[in-house]
Amino acid sequence: MxxxxxxxxxxxxxxxxxxxxxxxxxxxxxxxxxxxxxxxxxxxxxxxxxxxxxxxxxxxxxxxxxxxxxxxxxxxxxxxxxxxxxxxxxxxxxxxxxxxxxxxxxxxxxxxxxxxxxxxxDEDLLNHLVSSTEPSDAELIFANTHVLVSSSQLREISSGDSATDTLSHVVKSSSSLVQPDIQDFISSLTEKFARYFHNDPITHRVHNQFEHPIELQAFTRYPSRPFYPMKKENEIELERQVQKFLDLGLIEESHSSFAAPCILVNKPDGSKRLCIDYRELNSITIIDKFPLPIIEDLLPTINDACFFSKLDLSSGYHQINVAKKDRHKTAFRTRSGLYQWNVMPFGLCNAPATFQRVMNSIFKPFLGKFVVVYLDDILVFSKTKEDHKNHLTRVFEVLAKYGFVAKKSKCEFFCTRIQYLGHIISHGRVRISPSKIDAVEGWQFPKSKREMRTVIGFASYCRKSIKNYASHVKPLTDWAIRNKRVKKSILIESFNKLKYLLTHSPTLVTPSPDAVYKITTDASDYCTGAVIEKLDPAGKSMGIVAYFSKVMNKHELNYPPREKEFLAIIRVLERHRHMLLGHKIILDTDHQSLSYILSHPKPLSPKMARWLDFLGEFDLEINYIRGKYNKADPLTRRWQDAIQFNAISFPLSNECLGRNFFKECRANYESSMKSRNVYQALTKKVTSSSDARAMKKYKLEDGLLYYMGYDREGLASPRLWVPTTELQLRVIHQHHDTASTLHPGLSPTYFDMQKYYYWPDMHESIRRYIKHCGICQAIKPRTQSGYGLLHPIKIPTKRWQSITMDFISGFKNTDGKDQVLIVVDRLTKRAHFIPCSKNITAQECSYLILNEVIKHHGVPEEIITDRDSLFTSNWWKDFFSSLQTKLKYSTPNHPQTDGQTERTNRTFIQLLRAFSNFKDTLWLDKLPLIEFAYNYHYHSSIKMSPFEADLCYQPNPPHLDSRLFEFPRYRDTPVNKVDLSTKAEYLDYLISYVKHSLEHAQDEQEKHFNKHHQQLLLQQGDKVLLHRDAKIFGHRFRFTKEDELYFGPFAVIKKYPDNDNAYELDLGPAYRDRMVNVKHMRPFQDSLFYDKTPPTTIPELIQAGRARTIRAIHGIDLLNQVMALTFTNCAPFHAALFRVSDVKQALHPAYFQELLDQYSSQIQGEQDEFNRVQDLAG
Structure with a gap:
């Protein structure tokens, strides 16, 4: 390249x-x-x-x-x-x-x-050739002379948007640029016909005798489609354009039975263009067979010309009226109503034929003499300069007579060589544009047998047109198919000869007026390609007319596969529009969904709607073919080969692997056990035939060892062998840890590296590296099953033997009560809802338990609570110790330990909300009925209500009609007639039944929970990371999306023998409560690059403060007066915990204030917290 x-x-x-x-x-x-x-x-x-x-x-x-x-x-x-x-x-x-x-x-x-x-x-005295703005062979040369222009003018001219802009600029900027008589003529011509020669949009409707008819086939129903939904701003723009067309008289309101949907598409300048989906109308329209001119038939008449000018008409379709009897067929639907066209719109299948008929009619006296017309492209040619002036004047007079406007920015004048309809035209010479054969001429010599077989398969399609085809390709087939040895010079000569034969007559056939064309298109990730063939009346191929291939730009590379395949169709039709319009076209594509695109019922994207609007001009039939039969496939592959293997450019100067990286690779090939044999074999130190055969996949170049592999597309991909572990880690670090990669997973890292590097077990090396990457462990959530199996608490054997309790707050203060204490019996599930104050003390709470629970049910043997400061106070512990009640606490930040109380809390809130219909009742007055409703309801875990489980009967509810109990059936129930001994047996049975139901419920819950969890067994000394949800910095510590998910690592200092789901961790000197549930943990793998750990002692912290290696304050727990610090020479997620008082003593006051200000700036939105943090500085 x-x-x-x-x-x-x-x-x-x-x-x-x-x-x-x-x-x-x-x-x-x-x-x-x-x-x-x-x-x-x-x-x-x-x-x-x-x-x-x-x-x-x-x-x-x-x-x-x-x-x-x-x-x-x-x-x-x-x-x-x-x-x-x-x-x-x-x-x-x-x-x-x-x-x-x-x-x-x-x-x-x-x-x-x-x-x-x-x-x-001297720049101002230079003569240069000024080319047209399009990258073609045509050059804009005025009056057959070179243009005298300075380099500064040349740069300004070259940046213009069109040839006419160039002309306009030159005429204004330099009087010596063109011959004076031509300059004067162009100025007078543009001034005389200014109304019909400009770049402005059409602002009036032309009234002439030309009309566009729409003749329909026999059909059963009128095509009518609903309005396509669109954004509000697009609807406003649509109505604005509709109103504009109404004002110009281009459209009118309609009462038609036809209705086509419309859509707005973006134009290159950012504005919107109205497109109407006429696919259904086109499908029932009789095709107008008016012949479009064949460029090969027109060109012989202009071979003696010396001067050429090209005109392009502006919005020519809108300058032809639709026949009055057919206007209702063009109706389109918007949100505001139904409209129809007075002028010929874009998207109608017969519009090109009508336009060509009109052009032939108005220019009939001039055709073949000094004018060639193909649709809206008009070529004026003359032998002399004076004749050319006269011919241009006569052409503009015709345009003015019939109201047609030439687009100023697309016209070219007085050229001695010009590009017109795929041909380069000059005096006495007409040649085909190189673009017809450039797709094949650009092929590179294949680098693998697989690629060569693709080329042979493509060429074999044209074998009937190539004399002695078999002899020309024999060296290629011997090498690529029969695996014979052939000299590379012979292969290259045969390959170049084949390219020449494919791109020269008689391989390429000439188009004809009545031809049916077959186009095969394809698109790869980078390129689009097509082959155009001419078919005989029997449908057999007569040969290839043209090849087409074009690389995609940076925007098109992002298209999805369907749009890339559609782009290939649009490109070939645009490029060869002059040859294909008016002909039957059979289009083959290997993307199956495109075979239905012409009859797709749903609204399309604006881009595809714009393309379909263009397709409406062609008589097109789209068919699906399997990919292996796609002849255009090789045309979409060559650019990748050219970019990959033929680069003549300077490499990027980016020595990110170190200046001596390649030198170190060369020095270590022989010392590495895995690369030694290969290296010695390639350097001729080992010459056995078996080794030589094994070395075919390796290559030695400039002392560097390469593995000759293939990428995912089957293209040859030489990869550098990295010999030692140290160099391999350096390479992985560059592709995984840098700011442009940001720690991708295993697959992205491997597929990125395999394009360039190789060593045995490279995939395993990358997997092991990522597993030990500290930042990956800290920032990435676990995607596997969670840690910690479910271990249900042992079921009590007696009523009210084991109870749980918790507080629910958030109520309006009523009679000094603004909180509810929830007490639940773990066996019978019966609950008491006890109102209290938020400011209740441990002593007051113990009296509540005495009056509301112990008075009715006796002293419990155990109480399960969370780690609220009230339940962990000395008074609470001393009081229940005197009653010989065992206190049990849930794991911090793990409410699932006491799942029963959590479930009861939710049910209580649900029942409280159900009271919303009784707004005249205070929440405190609702509690008795809420408690009754809760205990009265059936519980699935015990298969009865808590009342039945605790009292052995169901109390009469207030909502039951008491007259039911007057009937003997209810009065003489067996339970009312049994004696005391029978009732005791019934109570025992009831307890057994409840225990059995609870055991069954626990078993089911354990089975379902453990399906998605795994056990994590740790030993003393193991390191773990803690998830942010563990709240190790207290509830006041805030996180943002930029913070790590995990912090640590922290060492395990105690394992509980009766609980595999909780461990005690070394969280720092200020934390008394160090028990953490395993669901918040992640085993830590020591990092390969962050080998340093943060300070753990005060002397180490003092040394870090003097060296100013503290990165930031990561969090402050104001309740426990603990501060988390991170350090510049350690992993960013590795936070060390110190008491605030120790940090203030270890650091210089100014440095401490600087860190504190930095942390405070992150929490200024929370004024209370901000003020409390600022108090630390004092």
Missing amino acids: VTFAAMNVPVSVGSDAEFVEVRLTGLRPLVGFLDSGCMGNFIHSEVVSHMESQKQKCDPLPVTAFDGTFLCTVNQFIDLEWPPHFKSLRFYITSLSNYQVVLGAKVCKRFWKLPEDVKIL
Whole structure:
């Protein structure tokens, strides 16, 4: 790939020189443009047109601009002498450049200081060729003379949007640019016909005798589709455009039975364009067979011409009226109503034929004499300058007579060579545009047998048109298919010969007026391609008309596969529109969904709607073919090969692996056990035949060892062998830990590295590295099952033997009560809801338990609570110790330990909300009924209500009609007639039944819970990371999305023998409560790069403060007066915990205040917390 840095942006070399005189042997003195950003030297094809014997062929090289945009392909070079500076200087031959000679980086480097004999040229006296804005062979040359223009003017002209803009700028900026008589003529012509020669949109409706009819086939129903939904701003824009068309008279309100949906699509300038979906109307329209002209038949009439001008009509369709009887068929639907067109809209299948009929009619006296018309492209040609002036005037008079407007920005005048409908036209010469065959000429020599077989398969399709085809491809088939040895020189010669035969007559057939064309399209990740064939009346291929291939730009690379395949269709139809319009087209694609696109019932994206609007002009039939039968596939592969294997450009100067990385690789190949044998075999130190066969997949180049593998697309991909573990870790670190990679997972890292590197077990090395990456462990959530199996608490054997309790707050203060104490019996599930105050003390709470629970049910043997400060107070512990009641606490930040109380809390809140219909009742007055309702309801875990389980009967509810109990059936129930001994047996049975039901419920819960959890067994000394939900910094510590998910690591200091789900961790000196549930933990793998750990002692903290290596305060627990610090030379997630008082003593006051201010700036939104943190500074 040859890279142009900036064809029109000069780079100074040693001085302010941009242009120098170049004296090459055998040529007149030339103008050379110095461009240090250009990767090669270039010479214009016209300069060396007489030196055919010295030109040499080369493999086609794609030429790209500095931003990667593809420009053209070069396949010739010439070696010339520039005495005394260069004995041989290679120039690539191209017509792309605006200059005679472009001197690239090699010459610029040599001429860092210009030699005295190299003459610097005055920019204002230079003669340059000015090319048209399109990257083609056509050049805009006025009056058959070179244009005199300075380099500064040239750069301004070259940045214009069109050839006419260039002309306009030149005429205004330089009186010497064109011949005065031509300048005066163009000025007078544009002034005389200003109304019909401008760039403004059409602002009036043209009234002429031309009409567009719409004849329909026999059909059963009128096509009518609903309005496509769109954004509100698009609806407003649609109504604005509709109103504009109404004001211009282009459309009118309709009462038609036809209705087509419409959509707004984006134009390149950011504005919106109205597109109407006429697919259903086109499907029932009789196709107009009016013949469009064949360009090959038109061109012979203009071979003697010397001057050419090209006109492009603006919105020509809107300048033709729709027949009045058919206007209702063009109706389209918007949110505000139904409208129909008075003028011919875009998207109708017969619009091109009608337009061509009109053009032939108005230009009939001129056709074949000095005018050629193809739709809205008009070519005017003349033998002399005076004739050309007269012909242009007569053409503009016809346009003015019938109201047609020429678009000023797309017109070209007085050209001696011009591009028209895929041909390059000049005096006495008409040749096919290189784009027809460039898709094949740009092929690179395949680098693998698989690629060669693809080329042979493509070429075999044209074997009938190639004489002695088998003999030409025999060397290629021997090597790629039969695995025979063939010299590379013979392969290259055969391959180049095959390309020549594919791109020259009689392989390419000529289009004909009544031809049916078959187009096969394909798209790869980078490129689109197509093959156009002509079919005979029997449907058999008569040969290939043209090839097509074009690389995608940076925006198109992001298209989804369906749109890329659709883009291939649009591109080939746009490129060969002049040849395909008016003909039946059979289009084959290997993307099946596109075969239904013409009849798709749902609204499409704006982009595809715009494309469908373009497809409406063609008589098109889309068919699906399997990918292996797609002939266009090789045309979409060549660009990738060219980019990958033929790069002539400077590598990026980015030594991120270290300056001596490659030197270290070379030095370690023989010392590494895994690479030694391969390296010695390739350096001829081992010569056995078995080793030679095994070494085919390896290559030694410049002392570096490469593994010749393949990428995912089957293309050859040489990968550098990295020999030692230290170098391998360096490479993995660069592709995983840097700011541009940001710690991807295993697959992204591996697939990124496998393009460039290789070593045995590389996948395992990357997996092990990522497993031990400390930051990955800290920032990535676990995707596997959670830690910690369910271990249900033992079921009590007696009523009220084991109880749980918790507080629910958030109530309005009523009679001094604003909180509810929930007490639940773990066996019978019966609950008491006891109102109390938020400020209740441990002593007051113990009295509540005595009066509301113990008075009715006796002293419990155990109480389970959370770690509220009230339940952990000394008074609470002493009181129940005197009653011989055992106190049990749940694990911190793990409410699932006491799941029963949590479930009761939710049920209580639900019942309280159900009281919303009784708004006249205070919440405190609701509690008795809420408690009754809770205990009265059936509980699935015990298969009865708590009342039945505790009292052995169901109390009469207030909502039951008491008259039911007057009937004997209810009065004489067995339970009312049993004696005391029978009732005791019934109570025992009831307890057994409740226990059995609870055991069954626990078993089911344990089974379902453990399906999605796994056991985590740790030993003393193991390190773990803690999730932020563990709240190790207290409830007041805030997190943002940028903070790590895990912190630590922390060491295990105690294992509980009766509980596998809780461990005691070393959380720092200030924490008394260090028990943590395993669900918040993650086993820590020591990092391979962060080998340092934060300080753990006060002397180490003092040393870190003096070195100012504290990164930041990561969190402050104001309740326990604990501060979390991170350090610059340690992992960012590794936080060390210290008492606030110790930190204030260890650090200089100014440094402590600086860290505190930095932390305070993050929490200024919470004023109370901010003020409390600021108090620490005091």
